[in-house]
Amino acid sequence: ATEPQLTGIRGAEIGMIFQEPMTSLNPVLTIGSQIEESFRLHRGLTGRQATAAAKDALDRVRIPDAARRLKYTPNQLSGGMLQRVMIAMALACNPRLLIADEPTTALDVTVQAQIMALLAELKRETGMSMIFITHDIGLVAGIADKVMVMQNGQAVEQGELNQILDNAQHPYTQHLLQDVPHFTNGSTTRSDGRRDKDASTEPALKVDGLVVRFPLKSSFFSRATGAVHAVDGVDFDLMPGETLAIVGESGSGKSTTARAVLGLVRSTRGSFSVGARKASAEQSALPVQMVFQNPYASLNPRLSIESILAEPVIATGGRVNVAAKARMASLLKRVGLPKNSLERYPHEFSGGQRQRLCIARALMLNPSVVVLDEAVSALDVSVQAKVLELLVDLQSEFGLAYLFISHDMAVVERIAHRIAVIYAGQIVEIGDATSVLSKPRHSYTKKLIAAVPTIDRRHEHFELDTRQVPSLVRPQGFEPAPARWEQFGRDHMARAEA
Template identity: 50%
Template sequence: MAAAKTPATPLLRVEGLSVDFASPRGAVRVVEDLSFHLNAGETLCIAGESGSGKSVTALSLMGLLPKPGGRIVAGTALFDGADLFMLPERRMAQIRGHQMAMIFQEPMTSLNPILTVGRQLIEGPMRHLGLSRAVAAQRAVEMMDAVRIAEPKRRLKQYPHELSGGMRQRVMIAMAMSCHPKILIADEPTTALDVTVQAQILKLMQDLQRETGTAIILITHDMGVVAEAADRAVIMRRGRAVETGPVSRIFARQEHDYTKALLAAVPKFANGERAPEPLPDEVPLLDVRDLIVRFDVRGGGLIPRVTQRVHAVEKISFDLKPGETLALVGESGCGKSTTGKALLRLVPSHGAVELRGTALGRSTRDVKAWRRHMQMIFQDPMASLDPRMTVGELVAEPLVIHGIASGSEIKHRVAKLFDRVGLTTEQMSRYPHEFSGGQRQRICIARALTLGPQIIVADECVSALDVSIQAQILELLKELQDELGVAYLFISHDMAVVEQVSHRVAVMYLGQIVEMGPTRSVLGDPRHPYTRKLLSAVPIADPARRHLAREAPEGEVPSPFRPVDYEPSYVTLQDVGGGHFVSAA
């Protein structure tokens, strides 16, 4: 009889981790009695919503809890025969960046803005591996090449702000992998990225894992990413692990009610089959013709001159019907958000914009009157809310600016809006920092509704929210549309969400619309190569279909920066039937 196979010793074993944070009301337990293990060469996902303790767990393992405030009160983390939680800072500094490395969620805040990319990449190998500057520089070139950044020698001389979001994230991966760590902790590495860049980053991490044998702890709230990338998962809620196991089992047969609710809230992409029916033809509410937005880039000498020009939006045309949702989709830098801002005269533009046949003027009085009919919900609610004002004052502000109401009537109107978006009148006296992300977005929606607009531009308004909160906000937007007849210009890179809410879709690439039509047609039968590229990158929230994953798109979107004398060529859209238009080029 053959001897039983002895299970391999885990690379990392965490037992009973509990973490407290100091607060004015005393210690708050943010992670409680958490246990899990990580095997060599595997990917473990720690998943859950904001506030579940995912990132705090990662910071605890790296010895990076904020001090004073954060404190490990119980637990062990055995790695290489030592308890990470008991090691002195000098020993942790030797492990951190060498044997264990971390990729943070926002690379722009993690990279030093005053140092070149090359300077930051050579620091780790020189410190941990004792390499000379010349050898470390050569390794930096190799790592940049490994993460598929073109022209690595030129990029090493650039500063972080000169790179796109996807390239900055790849630089972070190159830095983390430069010393060939045994464990890589990736904290929401794809949350703010477009689907094509997200697919590239996930594939890149998997390729590097196969080549180096590095084990990965992937922290995310995106269950599609969990399904695409993980071997096992730990589902966390309010600091506790509620379910642990192989990803295939968790997706096929959930044991905890929270896991069931989390997966039920994930928008499912179905190639347009779930999209709303297009609305019947009628006179457009909004008519946009030949919209152009360009920005001059100045530089050189005491008197800066225009050296380049950013062609953000190039001669696009579309309309929007009453009560309709038109989605603008595409990668970062394609001109989606700039288009929305141009419609509200937040950026200078050229072209014709009409609301029910009345042209948008350019005087301050005209723009002010226009904004009574069109409002905007921004991507980051915290950045768009004045921290010095109460949320009641913020929602009331449009009424004061436009002189629509005063005194007790303002308070009455604001109270009705708070009730309509699922908030209480008692919360009106609080400040923005006292609310969760989902609640802040509800406040922004209430503010956008204050003037009773006919059109709302929703700019990535759910992209940073957890799936359950996202589902609540999308349901609220749908209810408001059904009740008030408001039309949405819905700007997003999340194709599953776009499919769920939009009647029509316009696909943007390098400032121009290359495909437009009913959502069911565009997502179900994409005709333009760029549209097909976007759809091929959508993560599928089903581990059983992981082997069907297509090749991740390669390369970066070309830069919109052009010489001053550059004359763009414009695409021509052809009708392929049923109101489905595709670029002829």
């Protein structure tokens, strides 16, 4: 086929949703212009018609303030929001075949459920066929009719959905099914390692009244017309040796909270303390380390592993002496990598190995608190299980406190001692993991739990929620009403709902 013929097929006949939106979207073009291109090429729409169609496409995947977001460039949206943009572009012209390559990896469970419902609805309405590529067996159970399992470039098993899930024959398929995090509504939460809060125990991390706002300015005189209330009055304590999971939708403020604690985002108000060290919103970051979501993007490809592990030492004014090199070797061994890794480069490692390197780098300065921002969401289930096991072992060995940012409730259930649920920049429920997962009190927490995909929910029909996600844009001078909390046991609170 010629290139013009292929151009006519791509988008109109075959749509594709890629896994990594940051590398698939043009960083210098607005979201609107990139979506409108598909309508111009395949439907002949121009001007306002194309813009209106682009807005409808964003509304379809539940992006709030769609008209405003059309003017954004990709760097102004979160990873989950960007993935929704990718899905909107792929579905814009209702293709006959949709190839979805890990389309919901970066999305929280509620948006994931809505995207799956949308894909299923389009499939029913248009007769669209779909090739769904994923490592999430729960999603496979929810949408697939037939399943093909691949290993090392070969199809090792294929068949009807129930046949594969209930009677897998190949050892690799059996191994995949064993490693799937099974969500049990709080009956298998962690009971090890947690140190309960009492008067004599100082929190490893204390966050008090955290507020993060991004001003919105008019083009005329650059005057502030309002602000995005990304985080609005967040408070929590993280005890030594404990894992506090912060869960919520994409754009809810969970990653912004973590970045504010590290000083990567400037806070508007609030204070933080790590042990005896305190900092205000105006001061620099506290000695807390972070493991980012994407191990491919968070390691410099030009540096050797030795140089990467030396970065934290050099950045804090230290010297890479014999003791530092000995710690590098010790940490590499501890995270399950050979000593000769020091001379190698990031491209020589798999995704799971790179995330182990990121964990080793985070531990170079012997921190008391480690922030894990979606640290296992980009990994397949077998690698994910091993990394979670490593994190639990390291926490037990070094007494680390983890602030675990995630949208995957099954993973949260496996690693968290306590859970804070964040919605529209505010914590709406917080408490012991078992209590929150088994007896959720806030309607949003219930919605999150109900949307968790499991292998037991096969072809479950999710109702497509067409309600608009609440906007975080507030007028200049707006302040939210004080929160009213309801207590449900010693360590379980939920924000009162109107």
